[in-house]
Amino acid sequence: MSNTALAQKGAEDQSKPSRGRPRDVEKNRAIIDAASRLFLENGFDGTSMDEVAKRAGVSKQTVYSHFSSKEQLFGESIHITIEKYFPDQALQEVRSHTLEADLTAVSMRFAHLLMSQDAMAMHRVLVSAAPRGPELAQIFWEAGPAEMIVKLSAFLKYWVDKGELEIDDLEKAGARLISLLKGKPHFEMEIGLRDSVSDDVLEAHVVDVVKCFIKLYRKS
The missing domain is CATH 1.10.357.10 (Tetracycline Repressor, domain 2)
Incomplete structure (x- = not known):
């Protein structure tokens, strides 16, 4: 079966918030994976960007270069999981x-x-x-x-x-x-x-x- 019908909504995806910077996909993925686990382990309030950086093996500056806030990172971790x-x-x-x-x-x-x-x-x-x-x-x-x-x-x-x-x-x-x-x-x-x-x-x-x-x- 063609996926044409499923693709009709593709244009709506373009209106979604930026999903990180494609310049370094590996680091982006590591940050999202680390954040996903920490959110589940510690909750939203119990997770800090410092902890995400440490778990991902990158600097805090790198985390913020990919995601402007913890809220954006939370949303992206949900999106990546569900897609x-x-x-x-x-x-x-x-x-x-x-x-x-x-x-x-x-x-x-x-x-x-x-x-x-x-x-x-x-x-x-x-x-x-x-x-x-x-x-x-x-x-x-x-x-x-x-x-x-x-x-x-x-x-x-x-x-x-x-x-x-x-x-x-x-x-x-x-x-x-x-x-x-x-x-x-x-x-x-x-x-x-x-x-x-x-x-x-x-x-x-x-x-x-x-x-x-x-x-x-x-x-x-």
């Missing part, structure tokens, strides 16, 4: 493209993200920061989930245009798919009833979600 789970990445693994096969691949990839230990750790970071106001949550939302919904909308539009799905509000349908993918397993992890979700349980959960979603939106 690996975008639909176009999942579709590269599908050999025979059907609605069911593609939706399952996309859903499975994103479910792995939702149920990951890093996702749970980030949830705790955001919850702990919530009393201070919505600023950090807004950065997180714009850097990751909002773009994921845009990508899902483009993916769903492809199948609407193919005549297999009937969806009036693509963004709402994308958000609904994410909510369905969370379901009981995600809730149990959030409250500490389970540490992880086995591959068998996750696969069965995704199969049920895909069936439910297609039943909701299959064009009659």
Whole structure:
């Protein structure tokens, strides 16, 4: 299947904040990796640019030459993590493209993200920061989930245009798919009833979600 439909939203990516300086990709990557781990380990307030520099093996000046603030670095670390789970990445693994096969691949990839230990750790970071106001949550939302919904909308539009799905509000349908993918397993992890979700349980959960979603939106 062509990824043309998924690429239609590409122009919107150009409006995103600068993602560091391409002049030194290796250092940029090291800074982001170090920051990502520190944010998960220590939270946003507990992470300093000095610590990021030390963990990345660069100077503090180098960190600031790539990222103007800790907030920008936080947003970029979220974006880099989540973009690996975008639909176009999942579709590269599908050999025979059907609605069911593609939706399952996309859903499975994103479910792995939702149920990951890093996702749970980030949830705790955001919850702990919530009393201070919505600023950090807004950065997180714009850097990751909002773009994921845009990508899902483009993916769903492809199948609407193919005549297999009937969806009036693509963004709402994308958000609904994410909510369905969370379901009981995600809730149990959030409250500490389970540490992880086995591959068998996750696969069965995704199969049920895909069936439910297609039943909701299959064009009659």
